Amino acid sequence: MIWLAVSFDMARRIGARPSGLGLGTGQARTAARLTAVVALPALVVFTAAHLALHGFHPVKSFTDVVIQVPVQLLAVAFPEEIFFRGYLQSRLTAALPSGPRYLGVGLGVPLVLPAFLFAAAHFFMDPAPARLATFFPGLLFGYLRERTGAVWAGVAVHAAANVVVFALEGQL
Amino acid sequence: MTSVRAADKLGTMNGRHAVLEVVFVVCAVLLTLKVVQLIPPALGFSAPIQESPP
Numbered sequence A: 001m002i003w004l005a006v007s008f009d010m011a012r013r014i015g016a017r018p019s020g021l022g023l024g025t026g027q028a029r030t031a032a033r034l035t036a037v038v039a040l041p042a043l044v045v046f047t048a049a050h051l052a053l054h055g056f057h058p059v060k061s062f063t064d065v066v067i068q069v070p071v072q073l074l075a076v077a078f079p080e081e082i083f084f085r086g087y088l089q090s091r092l093t094a095a096l097p098s099g100p101r102y103l104g105v106g107l108g109v110p111l112v113l114p115a116f117l118f119a120a121a122h123f124f125m126d127p128a129p130a131r132l133a134t135f136f137p138g139l140l141f142g143y144l145r146e147r148t149g150a151v152w153a154g155v156a157v158h159a160a161a162n163v164v165v166f167a168l169e170g171q172l
Numbered sequence B: 001m002t003s004v005r006a007a008d009k010l011g012t013m014n015g016r017h018a019v020l021e022v023v024f025v026v027c028a029v030l031l032t033l034k035v036v037q038l039i040p041p042a043l044g045f046s047a048p049i050q051e052s053p054p
Helices: A002-013 A028-054 A062-095 A109-125 A129-148 A151-168 B003-042
Strands: none
Touching: A002 A109, A002 B003, A028 A129, A028 A151, A062 A109, A062 A129, A062 A151, A062 B003, A109 A129, A109 B003, A129 A151
């Protein structure tokens, strides 16, 4: 909850509206299209790579999987996306040049720094080198936020990715 | 020329200020979370023992 509290407090301090945090509707069609065409295939590739490297762990409880969906959406993905993509990325986008454009977004500091801080935060809370790999999904969530004008696509993909990772690791 | 230079400087200052701001905020939040994470063990509450599989 501290991610949400800090995001809204900082938005109030800098005079940003909720849409400035990516809470507006954004471009819903683009969000749906990119989620289907970019994010979900990326999740499938990640799942395949994880299975190839670490083997298959059968899901112990499908009830736990179902419970994890709203938990990951509301308690994890939404607060983190509001903070890292809603506040950090928006703040940096407003203040810095967006950098060279590729696939419709700037690949400069406003996209890369939040992804780096996202990975650093995960590593700080759980100092395992694998946590640094969250840099790459961080780039994907930043891309979705920039292209769609809102955080919702990132929230959905983030929550889905977390549930998939927990299931793949045999935690569910 | 002066106004362009002033605008450039302002832009640079804004960018640097924004980077410092977000890094400071992230560090502050993470330190808070870490302290919250460390309080229960410090007070003698340990994490529940995981049951080993049969």
